[in-house]
Amino acid sequence: MSALFSPIRFRDLALENRIMVSPMCQYSAEDGVANDWHSIHINTLSLSGAALICIEATHVEPVGRITPGCLGLYNDRCEEALAEIVKSVRRKSSGAVALQLAHAGRKASSARPWDGGRLLSEADGGWSTVGPSPIPHKEGEATPAELNQAGLARIRSAFVDAAKRSGRIGIDALELHAAHGYLLHQFLSPIANQRADEYGGSIENRMRFPLEVFDAVRSAFPRERPIGVRVSATDWIEGGWDIDQTIRFARELKERGADWIDVSSGGVSPQQKIVANPGYQVPFARRVKQEVGIPTIAVGLITEARQAQSIIVDGHADMVAIGRAMLYDPRWGWHAAADLGATVNAPRQYWRSQPAHLRELFGCTQFGSR
Known part of the structure; x- marks a missing residue:
């Protein structure tokens, strides 16, 4: 059996293989509400051969959206639209559906990437942002408002509300976006967090709010369904968040019942210096897995089937999350299975598509016709 196509289980969620479709923002919602684009996008990727598809960063309040086009789960319209998409996936795919809960903080109110990604003023359709400290993401940008106790309580409650809505619409797993x-x-990062209260300063204090949010979400989501956390293992900046602090954070999450750590990196400052190459973040996932003893998901420039297979075989991570490569090739899982001599689920309507020399790819050997 191919290691990449071996089963894995998180709580009551049994997955057929070790491939996850990474959560990828589409910037195409209307007032946070999913639409036809999301239906096409999610349904297409649900037929990719991946055992788990994670819906893009889904924001817990309107001011927490990265852009005006970002997805939300903070009112009934948002919930109803996503519920219809999940129902559609269930009718066509055997894959599980996760959803990433997020709040953009000081990086909210931005233009869509294809419109330049700059911070939007209220006159341009933006809004005032919030953060742990009154420090802008980029020099020259508007300063975010420092969250007070009432603001922290409001956001915790918003995460809880979104978790409950996720449970109601049948989401199989959640991922908290802490990256x-x-x-x-x-x-978490001393680059962005320079508070002088119990939420700033020491690593224990900087972890406090993210851990409070995790605890609140874990209590609100059905216990039999798993919750993972995406982290940035390093800020790629001297004096910032780093892998050693990530390991401490992961240990705390494990004690609280986290089911996996999805290990990415960067994003807290434009001053970061990243040297990206194939699998450049995999060593971070390996350290978290080995030192914490929690399942990890590896991400970042993983594009080839044998590259993904070696990550699992060599014990660097328990799953791989495929992002841009999956957009380029929405049947990435099929092609990976063909390359590795594995079997993958595909809808019956597509069974006749398998090449003659790959008659076992879909687990079916014949397709009758008249």
Whole structure:
């Protein structure tokens, strides 16, 4: 059996293989509400052969959206739209559906990437942002408002509400977004968090709010369904958040019942210096897995089937998350299975598509016709 296509289990969630479709922002929602684009996008990737598809960063309040086009789960319209998409996936795919809960903090109110990604003023359709400290993401940008106790309580409650909505619409698993310079990562990093109260200073204090959010979400989501956390293992900046602090954070999450750590990096400052190459973040996932003893998901320039297979075989991570490569090749899982001599689930409507020399790819050997 191919290691990449071996089963894995998180709580009551049994997955057929070790491939996850990474959560990828589409910047295409309307007032936070999913639409036809999301239906096409999610349904297409649900037929990719990946055992788990993770819906893009889904924001817990309107001011927490990265852009005006970002997805939300903070009112009934948001919930109803996502519920219909999840129902559609269930009718066509055997894959499980996860959802990434997020708040952008000081990186909110930005233009869509294809519009330049700059911070938007209120006159341009933006809004005032919040963060752990009154420090802008980029020099010259508007300063975010420092969150007070009432603001922290409001955001914790928003995460809880979104978790409950996720449970109601049948989401199989949640992932908290504590990476890429967004709010929970901002609290962790001394680059963004320079508070003088119990939420700033020491690593114990900087972890406090993200851990409070995790605890609150874990209590609100059905216990039999897993919750993971995406982290940035390093800020790629001297004096910032780093892998040693990530390991401490992961240990705390494990004690609280986290089911996996999805290990990415960067995003808290434009001053970061990243040297990206294939699998450049995999060593971070390996350290977390080995030193904490928690399942990890490896991400970042993983594009080839045998590259992904070696990550699992060599014990660097328990799953791989495929992002841009999956957009380029929405049947990435099929092609990986063909390359590795494995079997993958595909809808019956597509069974006749398998090449003659790959008659076992879909687990079916014949397709009758008249």
